[in-house]
Amino acid sequence: MTLPIFSVDQDPGPDFKALLTKYKVNISGDIAKFDASDIRHGTTVLAVKTSEGVVVAGDRRATEGNRIAYRSMEKVFAVDSHSAIAIAGAAGPAVEMVKVFQIQVSHYEKVEGSMLSLDGKANQLSQMLSAHLPLAMQGLVVVPLYAGYDLANKTGRIFSYDVTGGRYEEFEFATNGSGGRDAKSLIKLNFKEDLSSDEAAVIALRALADAADEDSATGGVDAIRKIYPIVVKVTADGFYRYSDDEIESLINA
Amino acid sequence: MSMPYYVSPEQVMKDRAEYAQKGIARGRSLIGLICTDGVLLAAENPSKSLYKIGEIHDRIAFAGVGKFNEFDQLRVAGIRHADIKGYTYSREDVDARSLANLYAQYLGQVFTHEMKPLEIEVLVAKLGFKDEPSQLFQISYDGTVVDRDNFVILGGDAQPLLERANETLVEHYSIADSLKKAVQILQGPDRTLNSGDLEVAVLQDRGSRRTFYRYDRDMLEELIKA
Numbered sequence: 001m002t003l004p005i006f007s008v009d010q011d012p013g014p015d016f017k018a019l020l021t022k023y024k025v026n027i028s029g030d031i032a033k034f035d036a037s038d039i040r041h042g043t044t045v046l047a048v049k050t051s052e053g054v055v056v057a058g059d060r061r062a063t064e065g066n067r068i069a070y071r072s073m074e075k076v077f078a079v080d081s082h083s084a085i086a087i088a089g090a091a092g093p094a095v096e097m098v099k100v101f102q103i104q105v106s107h108y109e110k111v112e113g114s115m116l117s118l119d120g121k122a123n124q125l126s127q128m129l130s131a132h133l134p135l136a137m138q139g140l141v142v143v144p145l146y147a148g149y150d151l152a153n154k155t156g157r158i159f160s161y162d163v164t165g166g167r168y169e170e171f172e173f174a175t176n177g178s179g180g181r182d183a184k185s186l187i188k189l190n191f192k193e194d195l196s197s198d199e200a201a202v203i204a205l206r207a208l209a210d211a212a213d214e215d216s217a218t219g220g221v222d223a224i225r226k227i228y229p230i231v232v233k234v235t236a237d238g239f240y241r242y243s244d245d246e247i248e249s250l251i252n253a
Numbered sequence: 254m255s256m257p258y259y260v261s262p263e264q265v266m267k268d269r270a271e272y273a274q275k276g277i278a279r280g281r282s283l284i285g286l287i288c289t290d291g292v293l294l295a296a297e298n299p300s301k302s303l304y305k306i307g308e309i310h311d312r313i314a315f316a317g318v319g320k321f322n323e324f325d326q327l328r329v330a331g332i333r334h335a336d337i338k339g340y341t342y343s344r345e346d347v348d349a350r351s352l353a354n355l356y357a358q359y360l361g362q363v364f365t366h367e368m369k370p371l372e373i374e375v376l377v378a379k380l381g382f383k384d385e386p387s388q389l390f391q392i393s394y395d396g397t398v399v400d401r402d403n404f405v406i407l408g409g410d411a412q413p414l415l416e417r418a419n420e421t422l423v424e425h426y427s428i429a430d431s432l433k434k435a436v437q438i439l440q441g442p443d444r445t446l447n448s449g450d451l452e453v454a455v456l457q458d459r460g461s462r463r464t465f466y467r468y469d470r471d472m473l474e475e476l477i478k479a
Contacts, residue, residue, distance in 0.1 A: 002355065002358075003327075003330045003331075003334060003355045003356070003358070003359045004330050004333040004334055004337065005326065005330045005359070016336060019333055019336075019337065020337070020340070023337060081461075099340070100340075103336055103339070103340055106336075106463070107332065107336050110307065110308050110309070110332045110336075111329055111332055111333075113302075113304060113307070
């Protein structure tokens with residue numbers, strides 16, 4: 001590897017994806033026909049706005065067709081200090097997209113010396129999704145939820161997406177994945193303005209339990225193996241993931 | 254047809270080195286220190302936005318002195334190298350030594366093959382992890398790499414600073430103490446530097462993956478006076 005120095009007209013700037021393209025790192029190659037049900041899929045994720053910011057949660061099950069492929073999948077990730085992403089859809093490409101997105105955000109921050117705005121980050125994700133569209137058309141659908149604390153406007157914000165890269169800001173809550181509809185109806189009944197993070201986390205856990213009740217592709221609490229849903233909050237203080245013990249006490253609250 | 258004048262290669266190199274040294278000495282100095290609880294980088298820099306010190310990767314920082322556009326290009330190249338490497342392999346595979354060598358190759362290449370050498374000196378600092386100690390790599394305009402396990406001084410009129418540092422720095426200190434000592438070394442006996450004249454950043458484990466923190470002016474003011 002040599003030092004990546006470019007001439008002025010070839011310079012990719014702070015764009016990590018453009019840099020990868022320059023290096024011919026293959027991020028979305030052509031693939032032959034395949035059966036989409038053979039691919040691992042992740043399922044219910046949700047985000048709820050709170051008075052302090054946002055709460056994002058997801059179940060732990062990954063499926064391949066009608067089989068459970070993985071019991072302790074992580075579908076909620078920190079993107080940077082003040083935002084989180086939750087993924088639903090084909091697990092492989094989704095996790096890869098998260099990885100590139102995380103690097104892209106910190107890459108920009110390091111090169112430019114300042115953080116991208118929350119809108120800027122949401123927009124970046126939108127572009128990554130539309131670049132992924134050819135693969136989505138073949139069955140490898142990835143649909144993320146992006147939520148964070150907007151440091152400029154001092155409020156939590158939630159963005160949902162469609163496969164084409166369409167970006168929609170949600171003002172109360174959003175859900176995604178095959179159990180998303182079940183989760184949404186429970187949140188809708190319990191949501192109010194100015195929930196605390198802990199209150200929202202309790203609602204999120206109940207919504208995931210509801211989704212797991214109705215949807216075979218969503219995993220519930222696995223008390224024997226000690227596998228709990230992932231719940232995180234993003235506030236002015238930054239990203240925080242609830243520990244398993246905290247989640248256990250929230251479930252019993 | 255007139256013959257071009259013969260200039261011995263020795264003379265060419267000498268001239269280039271002198272040219273680069275002059276350029277570097279015109280700027281102000283920078284000091285890197287390995288502390289008991291991290292790595293401290295401090296520079297005399299009155300600008301609030303044109304930084305000499307920057308983050309490269311989770312545990313690696315960069316610092317440069319001399320011509321801003323020249324070392325900033327290397328800073329950005331370093332970030333790119335580190336992020337591509339971390340993406341292709343794993344984040345823990347990004348290491349400071351190989352980056353220091355790449356800088357050295359590039360600087361050496363420019364020094365021998367281009368008309369004008371780069372008028373810069375750069376520092377690659379690595380925060381130790383578990384048993385690995387922290388390290389400082391100093392790379393000169395001609396591609397010479399030196400690794401230090403205590404402190405390093407770059408740019409400006411380095412000699413008196415080096416003497417002061419040798420007197421003051423006999424072991425590793427905490428970041429707070431190192432900062433005070435660094436300011437004393439940078440300012441010397443005849444001047445006083447305050448927070449507005451300084452740029453300070455640290456590599457420090459605070460429980461998250463990234464370890465680079467830049468001190469803002471208010472914090473710096475407090476720490477210097479404490």
